[in-house]
Amino acid sequence: MLLVDGGVVLAALDVLSKEIVHAGHRYAVGGLSTVVTRRAAQGRGHGRRLVAAAREAMAVQGLDLGLFTCDRPLRGFYEGAGWRVLPGAVLVGGTPGEPFPSDQPGFDKVTMGDFFSARARGVEPLFCGSRVELYPGEIDKLW
Numbered sequence: 001m002l003l004v005d006g007g008v009v010l011a012a013l014d015v016l017s018k019e020i021v022h023a024g025h026r027y028a029v030g031g032l033s034t035v036v037t038r039r040a041a042q043g044r045g046h047g048r049r050l051v052a053a054a055r056e057a058m059a060v061q062g063l064d065l066g067l068f069t070c071d072r073p074l075r076g077f078y079e080g081a082g083w084r085v086l087p088g089a090v091l092v093g094g095t096p097g098e099p100f101p102s103d104q105p106g107f108d109k110v111t112m113g114d115f116f117s118a119r120a121r122g123v124e125p126l127f128c129g130s131r132v133e134l135y136p137g138e139i140d141k142l143w
């Protein structure tokens, strides 16, 4: 997704998605990746606007939930766009053979998310405080 003004890209992000199995159930999950605002245009609300729009787009495209990690200082930025912290949730990225967890040494990540489908809203406690095997692969090891 791009936020464009007069041909200039002010902010950009990727929405990645896949199916996961968590606690024995299958979910369509989306996540945010490569969120960035043009340096000269930072601090004007463009990032928040785009990240909020991505949340709304993900909610209507049939995903059960959104899940991603961010560096702890950015928690407030994402909360301001409607996302929330999933306390104690850890995303396990990479692959089953080469896992890349969000709580590895040297990382200070928080897991953000939102529950879109009625089915997913009912199981929110199963995601908090748990390790979620996301396994997005070897390129975007952790979205």
Ligand SMILES: CC(C)(COP(=O)(O)OP(=O)(O)OC[C@H]1O[C@@H](n2cnc3c(N)ncnc32)[C@H](O)[C@@H]1OP(=O)(O)O)[C@@H](O)C(=O)NCCC(=O)NCCS
Binding pocket: 011, 034, 035, 036, 037, 038, 041, 042, 043, 044, 045, 046, 047, 048, 049, 069, 070, 071, 073, 074, 076, 077, 078, 080
């Ligand atoms: C993070 C980033 C996308 C924010 O974009 P932005 O357009 O400058 O953000 P906004 O103007 O929409 O800010 C919204 C709120 O988040 C806060 N915020 C923005 N960037 C922040 C940061 N790096 N750390 C902490 N808070 C931040 C703002 O202070 C603002 O809060 P306020 O409404 O209370 O004033 C931008 O700083 C960026 O491109 N950073 C480099 C890439 C990056 O770190 N991406 C995130 C990957 S997870």
